[in-house]
Amino acid sequence: MSTQDERARQQLIDLAAEFYDQFARGEVPEMTLPTRTKSNIEYDEESGVWVYGDRTSTRSANSVRGARKLLKATYTIDFLARQLEEGRSSTLRELYYLSESWDAEEAAFSDQDESNQLIEDLEIVSEVTREDFHMRPEESGATLMGPLELREQTRRGEREIHCQEDVGEGGYQIPNNPDTIDFLDHDVDFILCVETGGMRDRLVENGFDTDYNALVVHLKGQPARATRRITKRLHDELGLPVVVFTDGDPWSYRIYGSVAYGSIKSAHLSEYLATPEAEFVGIQPEDIVEYDLPTDPLADSDVNALESELEDPRFMTDYWEEQIELQLDIGKKAEQQALASRGLDFVTDEYLPTRLDEMGVL
Amino acid sequence: MSTQDERARQQLIDLAAEFYDQFARGEVPEMTLPTRTKSNIEYDEESGVWVYGDRTSTRSANSVRGARKLLKATYTIDFLARQLEEGRSSTLRELYYLSESWDAEEAAFSDQDESNQLIEDLEIVSEVTREDFHMRPEESGATLMGPLELREQTRRGEREIHCQEDVGEGGYQIPNNPDTIDFLDHDVDFILCVETGGMRDRLVENGFDTDYNALVVHLKGQPARATRRITKRLHDELGLPVVVFTDGDPWSYRIYGSVAYGSIKSAHLSEYLATPEAEFVGIQPEDIVEYDLPTDPLADSDVNALESELEDPRFMTDYWEEQIELQLDIGKKAEQQALASRGLDFVTDEYLPTRLDEMGVL
Numbered sequence: 001m002s003t004q005d006e007r008a009r010q011q012l013i014d015l016a017a018e019f020y021d022q023f024a025r026g027e028v029p030e031m032t033l034p035t036r037t038k039s040n041i042e043y044d045e046e047s048g049v050w051v052y053g054d055r056t057s058t059r060s061a062n063s064v065r066g067a068r069k070l071l072k073a074t075y076t077i078d079f080l081a082r083q084l085e086e087g088r089s090s091t092l093r094e095l096y097y098l099s100e101s102w103d104a105e106e107a108a109f110s111d112q113d114e115s116n117q118l119i120e121d122l123e124i125v126s127e128v129t130r131e132d133f134h135m136r137p138e139e140s141g142a143t144l145m146g147p148l149e150l151r152e153q154t155r156r157g158e159r160e161i162h163c164q165e166d167v168g169e170g171g172y173q174i175p176n177n178p179d180t181i182d183f184l185d186h187d188v189d190f191i192l193c194v195e196t197g198g199m200r201d202r203l204v205e206n207g208f209d210t211d212y213n214a215l216v217v218h219l220k221g222q223p224a225r226a227t228r229r230i231t232k233r234l235h236d237e238l239g240l241p242v243v244v245f246t247d248g249d250p251w252s253y254r255i256y257g258s259v260a261y262g263s264i265k266s267a268h269l270s271e272y273l274a275t276p277e278a279e280f281v282g283i284q285p286e287d288i289v290e291y292d293l294p295t296d297p298l299a300d301s302d303v304n305a306l307e308s309e310l311e312d313p314r315f316m317t318d319y320w321e322e323q324i325e326l327q328l329d330i331g332k333k334a335e336q337q338a339l340a341s342r343g344l345d346f347v348t349d350e351y352l353p354t355r356l357d358e359m360g361v362l
Numbered sequence: 363m364s365t366q367d368e369r370a371r372q373q374l375i376d377l378a379a380e381f382y383d384q385f386a387r388g389e390v391p392e393m394t395l396p397t398r399t400k401s402n403i404e405y406d407e408e409s410g411v412w413v414y415g416d417r418t419s420t421r422s423a424n425s426v427r428g429a430r431k432l433l434k435a436t437y438t439i440d441f442l443a444r445q446l447e448e449g450r451s452s453t454l455r456e457l458y459y460l461s462e463s464w465d466a467e468e469a470a471f472s473d474q475d476e477s478n479q480l481i482e483d484l485e486i487v488s489e490v491t492r493e494d495f496h497m498r499p500e501e502s503g504a505t506l507m508g509p510l511e512l513r514e515q516t517r518r519g520e521r522e523i524h525c526q527e528d529v530g531e532g533g534y535q536i537p538n539n540p541d542t543i544d545f546l547d548h549d550v551d552f553i554l555c556v557e558t559g560g561m562r563d564r565l566v567e568n569g570f571d572t573d574y575n576a577l578v579v580h581l582k583g584q585p586a587r588a589t590r591r592i593t594k595r596l597h598d599e600l601g602l603p604v605v606v607f608t609d610g611d612p613w614s615y616r617i618y619g620s621v622a623y624g625s626i627k628s629a630h631l632s633e634y635l636a637t638p639e640a641e642f643v644g645i646q647p648e649d650i651v652e653y654d655l656p657t658d659p660l661a662d663s664d665v666n667a668l669e670s671e672l673e674d675p676r677f678m679t680d681y682w683e684e685q686i687e688l689q690l691d692i693g694k695k696a697e698q699q700a701l702a703s704r705g706l707d708f709v710t711d712e713y714l715p716t717r718l719d720e721m722g723v724l
């Protein structure tokens with residue numbers, strides 16, 4: 001076992017040992033967790049990310065339901081500890097199905113929400129990430145393209161890969177756990193996270209990554225944890241600026257938000273996943289007006305989402321208030337690829353250089 | 363321009379020339395297309411795929427609406443011919459937005475369905491695929507993992523990649539146009555197409571590709587054209603059997619169907635995309651019973667989809683009728699990952715070897 005695996009295993013065993021000690025002391029076993037709601041997240045000045053506040057909830061064995069929850073937790077801990085010993089991994093869905101084979105029938109999960117939630121609880125209490133439990137996500141990570149050379153530790157040995165010279169046009173596929181990667185060498189000036197595949201391909205075809213020494217990260221819509229994690233590591237370890245380029249609508253601002261601020265659901269992981277220094281390139285509502293982009297009208301659900309963002313502490317900055325109010329005012333949204341209405345090269349010859357210069361990235 | 367690009371360009375120019383000739387002869391220009399409905403697809407004995415039948419529809423300039431359609435077609439042909447000359451490419455969405463910049467305002471598409479449909483019409487009439495027009499899809503292709511060495515012709519030169527030794531755990535990312543790939547060398551015994559990411563990762567973690575010389579193709583749900591195209595080429599050019607492994611529900615049988623039979627929407631491309639020899643591994647309704655897998659009950663929409671499959675000429679075989687009737691009878695469906703209820707290694711130690719042996723693949 002690696003030191004990291006050994007540590008993860010130990011944290012899990014300690015948790016189970018605590019239930020044991022509680023029993024031994026004649027106490028009803030319980031597990032205390034931060035309350036995971038929007039009203040219990042707060043800005044942590046030091047790390048610059050949003051984390052859970054002080055409110056907590058307790059899972060206690062003083063009811064049949066609570067006792068069953070702790071039984072499931074111990075079975076899951078046992079499974080995870082063995083998985084780490086054997087150097088194996090599994091998906092959240094496999095865990096749910098596996099629980100049907102456990103000898104205590106009452107330990108089987110009734111649905112996958114329950115097992116997913118338990119894994120998140122264990123992440124929070126043990127301070128070990130799901131990736132370090134060797135739990136793989138269903139969603140796959142995205143791809144990288146740019147002047148970066150890395151080493152990935154795979155089950156089949158080490159692979160050294162240059163993310164331009166050793167990959168096809170599809171780029172380098174980020175593995176489920178990007179902490180198996182070491183960065184070896186690079187000529188990257190900044191990280192450009194891109195929402196859509198069409199725009200990612202446009203940038204690569206136009207050679208934006210070579211012309212501007214950009215590392216293009218394809219977010220594929222709402223980014224997977226692996227994508228957010230590698231973005232954060234590229235920022236922290238290589239000291240590179242991160243910019244996010246999405247469609248111009250409220251759902252895309254949330255994509256930016258998940259890269260920069262983390263999500264409510266995974267606020268316990270903000271320090272592991274979020275890159276608070278990440279900046280938003282666009283499409284800004286301002287761009288829709290300035291470049292007279294082809295648009296669609298805002299639907300009711302878009303308007304509601306924008307209004308909810310105005311009340312979200314993570315979007316309470318002058319910049320976002322101004323942009324969101326402008327968008328509500330013009331009643332329109334636009335896609336990244338709408339820039340093609342000014343020609344296929346407009347995005348790489350004009351739009352991005354201008355925006356990145358304004359932002360001080362170029 | 364490559365010979366292939368030159369040929370594609372010529373086919374397009376010929377189309378436009380035909381409109382010109384029709385005008386010159388004093389005829390109203392028109393374009394004739396096969397009718398694209400379920401009732402107009404038929405089985406082609408020779409190629410073993412489903413293609414359009416004899417019924418046709420005509421787009422004529424004898425109405426303002428029809429004339430506008432042909433105007434849009436000529437502008438699009440002009441754009442595509444220039445794109446091929448310049449060795450560039452674009453996405454379907456970019457085409458839609460680009461049309462706003464054309465000098466004839468009436469040539470602009472009113473929505474993306476219209477431009478998508480036109481590109482499909484041009485594919486059918488010119489007998490050139492969208493990929494050969496250099497139109498990229500939005501959806502990205504999937505990944506390959508297995509003992510295959512290939513050469514990809516990228517804009518940045520040739521890349522030789524071994525799909526186990528030169529890639530990370532994420533595998534080799536299939537480019538948008540897999541016809542840029544040459545197969546160099548391989549130790550592959552069969553192609554295993556897998557629906558879900560969780561199962562793809564399980565097979566790779568358990569070393570199924572190395573133990574059984576399998577090339578694992580991740581379909582990512584309904585497979586992109588690039589994924590179906592490379593599967594077909596692997597079958598045809600390397601003479602390798604193709605098997606498809608999905609969840610056990612009607613939507614997954616359609617995924618198998620799109621690999622094996624092609625789709626109604628793209629019946630003009632069946633010979634380019636479909637692998638009629640592809641066989642279905644499972645999850646079969648029979649497996650649900652035999653292995654007592656964890657299941658979900660069939661929803662009404664599942665039942666309707668199964669009944670519609672019973673009436674679909676592509677599923678009218680003894681095998682499918684038996685399996686679908688069994689499923690309607692037991693009223694249950696199961697996922698690939700439900701095999702984990704018998705342990706994480708059951709799928710690679712037991713299920714797949716047994717099934718592949720029965721099917722004569724091993």
